[in-house]
Amino acid sequence: MLLRAAAFLALAFQAVGAAQVTTQDTGRTLTLGGVSYFVPPSPVSALHDVSALSVAAKSASNGLVPFSVIPTSKFVFDGSALQETVNEWADRDDVWSKAFLTGIYLTYNGTRGLPSASLLSAQKTLGINFVFLSKSYLLGIGLTKELPAGPYFLEPASGNIFEAFRLYNDENQSFVYGTIPDGSGGFQVLSAKIPGAATETVGVPSRLYFTPTIQKPLAGKRLAVKDIYDVKGLHTGCGNRAFWQLYPPKETTAPAIQRLIDGGMVLVGKTKTSQFANGETATGDWVDLHAPYNPRGDGYQDGSSSSTGSGTAMAAYPWLDFAVGSDTGGSMRGPAGANGVFGNRPSHGAVSLDSVMPLSPELDTAGIFSRDAKMWATAGHWWYQNFTSFSQFPKKLLFPVDYFGNSYLTNPPSAGTAADTFNTFITKLEGFLNTTRTEMSLAASWNTTKPAAVSAPSLQTLLSTTYADLITLDQIDLVADPFIADFGAANGGRMPFIDPIPLARWSYGRALPAGRKEDALANKTIFMDWFSSSVVPPDATSCSDSIFLYPQSSGGTNYRNRYISASSAPLGFSSGRISVHAEVPDMVVPIGEAPFNSTITGRTEFLPVTISFVAAKGCDLMLFNLFAALQDAGVIQPVVTGSRMFS
Ligand SMILES: *[C@@H]1O[C@H](CO)[C@@H](O)[C@H](O)[C@H]1NC(C)=O
Ligand SMILES: *[C@@H]1O[C@H](CO)[C@@H](O)[C@H](O)[C@H]1NC(C)=O
Ligand SMILES: *[C@@H]1O[C@H](CO)[C@@H](O)[C@H](O)[C@H]1NC(C)=O
Numbered sequence: 023m024l025l026r027a028a029a030f031l032a033l034a035f036q037a038v039g040a041a042q043v044t045t046q047d048t049g050r051t052l053t054l055g056g057v058s059y060f061v062p063p064s065p066v067s068a069l070h071d072v073s074a075l076s077v078a079a080k081s082a083s084n085g086l087v088p089f090s091v092i093p094t095s096k097f098v099f100d101g102s103a104l105q106e107t108v109n110e111w112a113d114r115d116d117v118w119s120k121a122f123l124t125g126i127y128l129t130y131n132g133t134r135g136l137p138s139a140s141l142l143s144a145q146k147t148l149g150i151n152f153v154f155l156s157k158s159y160l161l162g163i164g165l166t167k168e169l170p171a172g173p174y175f176l177e178p179a180s181g182n183i184f185e186a187f188r189l190y191n192d193e194n195q196s197f198v199y200g201t202i203p204d205g206s207g208g209f210q211v212l213s214a215k216i217p218g219a220a221t222e223t224v225g226v227p228s229r230l231y232f233t234p235t236i237q238k239p240l241a242g243k244r245l246a247v248k249d250i251y252d253v254k255g256l257h258t259g260c261g262n263r264a265f266w267q268l269y270p271p272k273e274t275t276a277p278a279i280q281r282l283i284d285g286g287m288v289l290v291g292k293t294k295t296s297q298f299a300n301g302e303t304a305t306g307d308w309v310d311l312h313a314p315y316n317p318r319g320d321g322y323q324d325g326s327s328s329s330t331g332s333g334t335a336m337a338a339y340p341w342l343d344f345a346v347g348s349d350t351g352g353s354m355r356g357p358a359g360a361n362g363v364f365g366n367r368p369s370h371g372a373v374s375l376d377s378v379m380p381l382s383p384e385l386d387t388a389g390i391f392s393r394d395a396k397m398w399a400t401a402g403h404w405w406y407q408n409f410t411s412f413s414q415f416p417k418k419l420l421f422p423v424d425y426f427g428n429s430y431l432t433n434p435p436s437a438g439t440a441a442d443t444f445n446t447f448i449t450k451l452e453g454f455l456n457t458t459r460t461e462m463s464l465a466a467s468w469n470t471t472k473p474a475a476v477s478a479p480s481l482q483t484l485l486s487t488t489y490a491d492l493i494t495l496d497q498i499d500l501v502a503d504p505f506i507a508d509f510g511a512a513n514g515g516r517m518p519f520i521d522p523i524p525l526a527r528w529s530y531g532r533a534l535p536a537g538r539k540e541d542a543l544a545n546k547t548i549f550m551d552w553f554s555s556s557v558v559p560p561d562a563t564s565c566s567d568s569i570f571l572y573p574q575s576s577g578g579t580n581y582r583n584r585y586i587s588a589s590s591a592p593l594g595f596s597s598g599r600i601s602v603h604a605e606v607p608d609m610v611v612p613i614g615e616a617p618f619n620s621t622i623t624g625r626t627e628f629l630p631v632t633i634s635f636v637a638a639k640g641c642d643l644m645l646f647n648l649f650a651a652l653q654d655a656g657v658i659q660p661v662v663t664g665s666r667m668f669s
């Protein structure tokens with residue numbers, strides 16, 4: 023019996039052996055100095071001569087040996103130069119650490135002799151096991167490809183050298199997944215997981231690998247992208263599980279994202295979107311995905327939508343520099359306001375939206391979040407390259423009392439309130455622009471300056487259904503119907519699961535009478551033309567005649583454990599719809615915090631106060647320049663991550 027079993031096993035083995043068995047290296051995860059790292063499967067370089075490795079190098083570890091590539095232009099790279107490098111790197115990079123000083127590889131961009139004795143003694147002090155030298159040194163062994171500065175792993179057995187990615191937990195559940203480049207212009211899902219982590223893992227490459235240039239001004243900036251933009255090699259999920267599963271990974275990257283990658287940004291992951299970029303609120307609406315966590319205040323406030331994951335990630339993770347979202351009816355501005363970060367809706371048509379899931383092409387725009395106005399401006403200039411950059415600023419500040427409330431000039435708000443924060447900020451802005459605000463009312467302006475031929479007595483009458491009509495009619499045609507048909511064809515006629523909000527909106531759209539889209543577009547055009555002729559006209563020297571301000575977030579609560587009303591179509595007109603219909607830029611700037619008594623923590627917590635800047639169409643770069651100048655002047659400050667916005 024035993025014998026027969028053994029014979030059978032041998033046969034089975036043979037059968038398996040006959041088939042082609044291939045394994046695929048998906049990279050390695052390891053910890054170093056208590057920190058988790060990912061080592062990608064493909065090496066970036068190799069030693070010319072493995073046998074030249076010293077015994078110390080070979081025995082430094084039985085697996086991978088962490089080491090640092092240190093380029094220098096100093097003729098004498100001595101002990102103090104090494105110490106200086108180490109100190110600077112510790113400040114500048116979160117991936118590199120002293121644990122990468124097991125060895126150093128010194129590259130010199132000229133030709134020179136051996137390192138000095140003082141370097142060798144510093145080497146001892148820092149615990150460096152081995153130093154090896156590039157070909158530019160006498161006795162240098164060199165690499166098959168020279169490498170930029172930073173931390174690497176050496177595999178002594180093969181001489182292969184790998185990059186180091188530091189791994190972070192997605193504690194706020196902002197990401198769909200982390201990504202790494204696939205080596206052929208696309209990306210793949212990061213296979214690593216921090217041991218014991220309950221959430222997704224995101225990997226970031228060392229900042230030291232990258233040096234910004236004119237061609238790549240954003241080199242090494244870490245970018246997260248809302249999961250409605252196609253990226254080569256990855257699925258586009260749009261917040262719907264069935265949609266994610268149905269369609270294969272994309273073969274091209276959306277040009278808007280490619281432009282950022284071409285500018286040097288490093289894509290580190292895809293972020294969660296509320297479903298099909300429709301507005302959803304945490305409790306109830308987010309059925310397919312769990313709503314990301316807004317880290318501000320008590321950590322249990324809604325992060326707004328639809329660019330939720332991009333907004334919460336920026337507010338939570340210091341290791342992330344930028345996140346892309348989109349704005350059709352407020353999907354950038356809502357999250358920027360709720361999470362207290364910079365975020366913009368650009369002028370309509372600012373960048374191509376090819377290979378991006380549409381809500382309504384007439385209204386869709388691509389925006390970017392940042393925590394720093396100057397970095398934001400750099401990204402904006404690169405991305406919105408087709409606009410003209412104006413460095414003169416408007417002298418007119420429009421202060422709509424219908425959105426700020428009563429005149430602050432006659433009724434100064436009481437100290438510590440959000441209204442006081444707005445007032446104080448606008449006073450500083452007046453000082454910076456050498457101007458004073460012009461109090462006005464948008465509703466009253468409509469009454470006095472609306473086109474004679476238009477009967478609509480108010481903006482509410484003109485625009486109450488315009489947005490809802492356009493987004494539902496467009497998305498039914500462009501997304502819902504093709505998706506439902508494709509899913510049915512692949513699944514015996516079944517319907518895919520769809521979250522309550524998009525489902526309710528599409529039902530609303532399906533019930534609309536014929537001709538509504540044309541009607542809606544006509545009303546939108548009436549408003550756009552009126553806004554640019556009578557409210558914020560263009561200007562030859564400052565791009566925009568004025569800046570129209572309105573409150574974006576006022577420190578109000580929106581608890582994520584609060585049950586909300588049943589889903590319905592997004593009807594009505596409000597401040598947030600101005601830029602949507604007028605096609606103008608609307609940029610959100612964090613300016614302060616307001617206290618509240620949290621029902622979650624039972625303590626006083628703080629939530630973001632943010633303000634929107636609206637200018638004429640195409641004046642995005644003027645606004646970016648203004649914010650950079652305001653940050654230089656100390657009128658606005660960068661924000662930090664976590665519960666509180668300012669350090
Ligand atoms: C070496 O690098 C330094 C600093 O980057 C630069 O000023 C110098 O011109 C470079 N020298 C050579 C020979 O490339
Ligand atoms: C969100 O991220 C912050 C780090 O910024 C962390 O302290 C906090 O615990 C996270 N919140 C949740 C609910 O995981
Ligand atoms: C902006 O300009 C570039 C370069 O001329 C062009 O390729 C691109 O299509 C333009 N983008 C848009 C959105 O018009």
Ligand SMILES: *[C@@H]1O[C@H](CO)[C@@H](O)[C@H](O)[C@H]1NC(C)=O
Nearest residue numbers: 414415417453454455456457
């Ligand atoms: C405001 O006036 C001051 C002093 O006259 C001047 O230095 C500054 O450039 C002006 N600022 C702007 C934005 O015009």
Ligand SMILES: *[C@@H]1O[C@H](CO)[C@@H](O)[C@H](O)[C@H]1NC(C)=O
Nearest residue numbers: 463464465466467469479480
């Ligand atoms: C504008 O006119 C309408 C209709 O006459 C009126 O109901 C409304 O109060 C007016 N609004 C303002 C702000 O003047």
Ligand SMILES: *[C@@H]1O[C@H](CO)[C@@H](O)[C@H](O)[C@H]1NC(C)=O
Nearest residue numbers: 478483484487488541542545
């Ligand atoms: C367009 O505006 C008119 C008022 O002028 C209004 O009655 C109508 O409902 C609007 N239609 C849409 C689709 O916005």
Ligand SMILES: *[C@@H]1O[C@H](CO)[C@@H](O)[C@H](O)[C@H]1NC(C)=O
Nearest residue numbers: 616617618619620625626627
């Ligand atoms: C918080 O509650 C205390 C006690 O009821 C109250 O005095 C305080 O004004 C409240 N603070 C805020 C910001 O609402």
